[in-house]
Amino acid sequence: MSDSPIDTPILDLIANPDDDALRAALNDVHPFDVAQAVEELENAEIWAFLRRLGDPLNADVFSHLDLDHQAELVQEHAPEETAPLLERMAPDDRVDVLQAIDDELRERILARMTVSQRRVTERLAGYEEGTAGGVMSPEFAALPADLTVAEAIGLLRLQAPRKETIYDIFVIDDASRLIGVVGLKDLILASPKDRISEIMRAEVISIRADEDRNEAARKIREYDLLTLPVVQGDNRLVGLVTVDDVLDVTEEEATTDFHRMASVGNIQTDLLGASMSLLYRKRIPWLLVLVLMNVFSGAGIAYFEDTIAAAVALVFFLPLLIDSGGNAGSQSATLVVRSLATGETVLRDWLRLLRREVLIAGALGLTMGLAVSMLGFLRAGPDIALVVAVTMVLVVIVGSLIGMSLPFILTRLKMDPATASAPLVTSLADICGVLIYFSIATWWLGLQAA
Missing domain, CATH: 1.25.60.10 (MgtE N-terminal domain-like)
Structure with a gap:
């Protein structure tokens, strides 16, 4: 077929x-x-x-x-x-x-x-x-509460061709205020003589037109709704958001978050349709920022030239250590950004997550430190092995805390937490990793940095 x-x-x-x-x-x-x-x-x-x-x-x-x-x-x-x-x-x-x-x-x-x-x-x-009003449709079916079911079906038959959907019919008063909702199934199964006010549900989940569209998506998802009424002013019904609207919003938000997590500006078209100049403009700003940030890593290495000259074996472990901190931070940032986006986590949860992250990162660091200490012992002896192991524990903890905290800081500053991208977290973790590694090495090996 x-x-x-x-x-x-x-x-x-x-x-x-x-x-x-x-x-x-x-x-x-x-x-x-x-x-x-x-x-x-x-x-x-x-x-x-x-x-x-x-x-x-x-x-x-x-x-x-x-x-x-x-x-x-x-x-x-x-x-x-x-x-x-x-x-x-x-x-x-x-x-x-x-x-x-x-x-x-x-x-x-x-x-x-x-x-x-x-x-x-x-x-x-x-x-x-970005608001619920910006994605809503004004083509909703609405009925007054005092109609009989027979009258309502007759009126609905006239409205239906021009409406987005009639699976949920909203009930309004004389001032167009939302007072209830009745499902199409309930309407069909009710007695023709029943009043709409008798069969409607008075408790209606709704959203204000100026609220964030992600809140609309959350309500539709969590309350298993087909439609979400949109109100403004004194609860006056002005539109509805449907499941397909939410799917569009979710796809767009996910795409934007992926771009930001990769330090790419928002691209309003598909990848094949985007021009080369557009892709260049969207990618170059963050790349330049990250280049400048990495200068600090280079400066840190230059500061400890004497330590490196005295123990060249330290250089062998440098990429391994700073990459581990960046990787741990990227993991934490991804988990927190996703949790904030879905509403599972809010700002007040930061301290609770901080305590958990210290314990989890500590356990991860100890495991990774034990593994890398064996390599350090075989490669350069017990002193380097100890420096590498201790550094691994600390860089994993610091990287994880940077990755976990940065999305909360950005949220607090009213910025998109997805901006706490993997490249940004990795760059910050790299700078910290260089300073931690060579500071420990200088202290433990008894060398004086320049």
């Missing part, structure tokens, strides 16, 4: 000049699959294809194209053509596209939209990026 969603390749269908046959063939294919098939075409070919599809399939396919590709297509065509297409998209997807193009073109497109859609778009665009 073929893995393709349809027997005839989509690109072969596009070559068919019969528009009706094309639409009929693609009617049972998910728009995502169609979008993936045409992504590699030239922009002019994609736009011609979208024209042939007609409403509403063209908007569905366009919605599943890569955001950068959407922006290119919109910028290459007249607002008279793009405005109707964007109007047929989900409002939150439409806002994403409009925010990816220049201001002048955005205003020209908005001017050609209907008044109602323009107002919805401008209202959504007014929410700050």
Whole structure:
């Protein structure tokens, strides 16, 4: 059996000049699959294809194209053509596209939209990026509490075609304040004469529009929700966040965290689509910072030139020791950043984690120190073996504490804890490792550093 969603390749269908046959063939294919098939075409070919599809399939396919590709297509065509297409998209997807193009073109497109859609778009665009309001959809199903189930189903039947989802129906009062929620299943199973107020759940998990979108993701995950109502002011319902919105947020946040953990600036496109100059600009700042930081390691080594000259065998163990501290710190930083991101750990847990980390790092250091002392004894005798073993214990403890504490410090400073990247932690641990190693060696071997 073929893995393709349809027997005839989509690109072969596009070559068919019969528009009706094309639409009929693609009617049972998910728009995502169609979008993936045409992504590699030239922009002019994609736009011609979208024209042939007609409403509403063209908007569905366009919605599943890569955001950068959407922006290119919109910028290459007249607002008279793009405005109707964007109007047929989900409002939150439409806002994403409009925010990816220049201001002048955005205003020209908005001017050609209907008044109602323009107002919805401008209202959504007014929410700050990274908030629940910035990812919500305003297309929610809502009912007054005093309706009977029969009346509610009739009203819902009229609302449903224009709504994001109707699995959860929110209940509002005369001022549009959220007062309850009723599931579609509960509505169908209830007696037609029951009142919505009798079957709704009054305890509703919600989020304010100005709260962080990660909080929305957390609530949906922890409370097993399909939808999360978004409120503002005096609990007035303004939108909803769905599971698919959360998946997009989670993917974006994970990508951003991976970039930051590798000391790479935020890249708003995929790797293949990013230009060489963009990748250069996003990577060079942190690399330069890390180069400057590593100068301190070199300065530390230069300071202990006499110690190194007197015991050249110390140099053999230098990479092993400082890398071990950096590796231990990177492990700790990764665990803490992830724990902070998922909400498992908060700022007040720092002291508790500090005590645990000292014990864990101490045990790790002792184990690694014992292993490396054997190598030190065979390579350079008991004195060097003791210096190397003690240093290993200390650098692992110090590196681990740097990796554990740095994310908390950044969180306290209102910065993203993911900035406590592996290269940054490793560089700090390297500096400390050099100073610890040669200080112990100088003291134990009875040598005077320059």
